[in-house]
Amino acid sequence: MLSWAGTTEMDPAAHAPRVWFVLDALGLVCATATWLLVMSEGVVLLCAWLLPVRHPAYSLVHGSLFYLLAFLALASHARTMLTDPGALPAGAPARPGPTPGGPHCPLCGAIxxxxxxxxxxxxxCIRGMDHHCPWVNNCVGEDNRKFFLLFTLYTALAALHLLLLLGVPALRAYALGEWNLRTTVQPRGSLVFLFLVALKGFLFAAVMFTVQIHTILTDRTGIEPPQRQRGAPGLVSPWMNLKAVLGHRPSPAWISPFASPEPRAMSLQL
Ligand SMILES: [Zn+2]
Ligand SMILES: [Zn+2]
Incomplete structure (x- = not known):
């Protein structure tokens, strides 16, 4: 197998692996690129914007906000990547015909x-599988969906903050007739790079966040047909569906990448 869970397939502890890491070349490249892009945004912001401004209060407020959002985005990314998304124990390959305990996967034998x-x-096989995302080098499933949702949320907010930080002064200069393409843009190629990276990051993360929120509220996943019924009694309201992902009681833990939500089955009983 390509994923490493810190335990062997025959080990009973495989139901709760302590470490989960998928050994996939494309995923490793994309996940590393994600970290490098976010960190390069932080370096360029500091060197090309916050330090040259020479206004300590401005730089402190906006620097603190961006680095906090970027830290939460990367922490959410790490939790998404390193959390078992809900892998089912592999079993013996299925034989033709009805099998006890439910349908068996023909590839890994899991029920x-x-x-x-x-x-x-x-x-x-992954419980509640939404999709396999190379950008987080992992499946997004029942047990790490909260962290993926937070990753898209904080990435979108950090990128939006950058877009406003750079875009508002440029728009103001344009409105005042002070915008000059030669003198304003050319000496600040790093800021154009920063703006374009932030724009791409915002569009990607905002779309992903919107899709995730919609499918969570309607109790669906990215690969299930719209008419699918999860079959959980009482799980009908969007509020219940949201609590099943984030935790049974609204609290600051909902937006913390360091707090693990209760198992889905437990949330549904509360
Ligand atoms: Zn399988
Ligand atoms: Zn996967």
Whole structure:
């Protein structure tokens, strides 16, 4: 198998692996690129904008806000990547005909509950599988969906902050007739790079966040048909669906990448 869970397939502790890391070349490249882009934004912002401004209060406020959002985005990314998304224990390959305990995956032999699908990258069946995302080098499933949602949220907010930070003064200069393409843009190629990276990051993360919120509120995943019924009694309201992902009681832990939500089944009972 390509994913490493810190335990062996025959180990009973495989139900709760302590470490989860997918060994996929594309995923490792994309996840590393994500970290490098966010960190390069931080360096360029500091060197080309916050320090040259020479206004300590301005630089302190906006620097603190951006670095806090970037830190939360990268922490959420790490939790998404390193959390078991809900891998089901692999079993013996299925034989033709009805099998006890429910349908068996023909590829890994796992007993598949509703909503579980086999991931060819992780080479495991994943509970509540939404999709396999190379940018976080992991499946997005039942047990790490909160962290992926927070990753898209904080990435979008950090990028939006950069867009406003750079875009508002430029718009103001344009409105006052002080905008000059030769003198304003050319000496500040690093700021143009920063703006374009932030724009791409914002569009990507905002779209992903919107899609995730919609599918969570409607209790669906990215690979399930719209008419699918999860089959959980009482799980009908968007509020219940949201609590099943973030935790049964609204609290600051909902927006913390360091707080793990209760298992889905436990949230549904509360
Ligand atoms: Zn499988
Ligand atoms: Zn996967």
């Amino acid at each position: 598949q509950p509703p909503g579980a699908h086999h991931c060819s990258v992780c080479e495991r």
